[in-house]
Amino acid sequence: MAPPFFSDINKGVNDLLNRDFYHTSVAAVDVSTVAKNGVKFDLKAKQTVKDGPLAANIETKVSDKATGLTLTQGWSNSNNLNTKIELADVTPGLKSELVTSLVPGVSKAAKLNVNFVQPFFTARGAFDLLKGPSFVGDLTLAHEGIVGGAEIGYDITGGSLSRYAVGLGYSAGDYSLGLSINNAQLTTVSFFQKVSPILQVGAKAISTPKQLANVNIEFATLYLPDPTSQVKAKVADSGIVALAYKQQLRPGVTLGVGASFNALNLSEPVHKIGSSLSFSA
Template identity: 90%
Template structure:
């Protein structure tokens, strides 16, 4: 089995702490459908804050299995045209993609991404073709549950290293540990465990840059009451508590609701409520 990409070394704990908490968006709707010929359509809309603007995006994805070519085209209500062209299996494990973004008369961007996956290592390179240009690359190695990786950012025009990061992880089946640091002096230590088939727990500690005496800690749990629902809780040392509930109403229809509040000061006006409704067919 190939090791994860650098950004996925802490995938388990990052998913537990960051995924399926719905308070960050006031309301969201996702609709995903697949035509008989395999063409995929997606409509995503969300309102980040109450009485705020609605952000919406329509996306179409077409794949040709014979050539490994995939075209994804999106168009948002901000008149942003997003295009992704993917080409897989140029050689076993090699994948490339061109990602562009265009807002006519306002902005444009283009990136070339290349990834290579083998049983004992993975490597990626991302070239920003218009900004800089610049390059970000990472390499991950794995052996008997131990995963190590490094990432660098390079300014091609300036000929200088713009950023770097290193990470180390260990997985033993039902639990995993992670350690990472970067040139911003941000260090994180994480722990994740599958306590049982219906319960997950995890925690992450992050040092504050230039203040080694201050560490931010988050703890989260995920509980599956049955095959169609889940309950998540997240607690930060700042006193912010987040709760989330997700329920599959029927096949292809999922409802999510969430809330967050400051447990140390319930009178403080930082409480948030949010919801999400997803359809797939």
């Protein structure tokens, strides 16, 4: 089994802490359908602030399994045209993609991504063709549950190293540990465990070498009452508590509701409530 990409070394705890918390949007709707010929359509819309504007995006994905070519075209109500062309299995384990973004008369961007996956290592390279140009690459190696990796960013025009990071992870069946250092300024330690088939727990601590007294800690847990629902809770040392509930109403229809509040000062106007409704067919 190939090791994860560098950004996925701590995927378990990152998903537990960041996914399926619905308070970040007042309301969100996601509709996904697949035509008989395999063409996939996605429509996403969300309102991040009460009485604020609605952000919507429609996306079409067409794949040709014979050649490994995939074309994804998106268009948002902010007139942003997003295009992604993927070419898989040029050689075994090699995948490349060209991603472009265009807002007519405002901005444009183009990135070339190359991924290479083998049983004992993975490597990625991302070239920003218009900004810089610049390069970001990472490499991970794995052996008997231990995963190590490094990431660098390079400004091609300036000829300088723009960022770097190293990470180390260990997985032993039902639990995993992670450590990462970013630009020698940010240290992250994480823990994730599947306590049982219906219960998961995880925590992450982030600190800087110059301010070891200021450590930001988050803890989250996920509970599955039954096969069609889940309950999540997250607590940060800042006092912010987030709660979320997801329920499959019927096959292809899922409802999510969430809230966050400051447990240290309930009178502060920072409380948020949100919901999400997803359809797939």
